[in-house]
Structures are given as structure tokens and as C-alpha cells.
Amino acid sequence: MNKAELIDAMAAGAGLSKADAKRALDAFVGATTDSLKKGNRVALVGFGSFSVSTRAARKGRNPQTGQEINIAAKKVVKFKAGSELGSAV
Secondary structure (H helix, E strand, C coil), X not given: CCHHHHHHHHHHHHCCCHHHHHHHHHHHHHHHHXXXXXXXXXXXXXXXXXXXXXXXXXXXXXXXXXXXXXECCEXXXXXXXXXXXXXXX
């Protein structure tokens, strides 16, 4: 499912116009992004939770040359599915 299909499904499921569903989805994505940028966790009971984790720096290998390279540390977003989502799938 892509973003347009999700907007259509949200509009149909909630009885909204597609424009309203798009604004609601954009607001959700924006609020989630802002919260994760601040290092907070976003939990949706039954669905799952988003959190930010730090991945340590490590050594890697260039697959074309075999040369060892350094991979910098970075922050990554993690999603853990909730129990209701896990049992539904």
C-alpha cells in the first residue's frame, strides 16, 4: 500500500474527504517525526511503537574492492509491533 492508497482507505473508513484524510495523515507523520527528532518514543496502543536508537560506528567492507571502510555512528528509527497488530497479521 502506498500513500495514495492509504489516504483512500482512511477517507473511506472514517467518512472523510480525501483532502481531509491527506491532511490528517500529513499531520500524523509530521507530529511523529517531530517527536522522534526530540528523542521521544511514540506509542500507539495495540498498533506498535516507534523509537530512536543509536547505531554504533563499525567497520565494513566495500563489496567491489574488498577494501575496509569505516561506517559512522547514526541514529535509526525502530518500530516494534503491538500485540494486536502481531496477532492480526
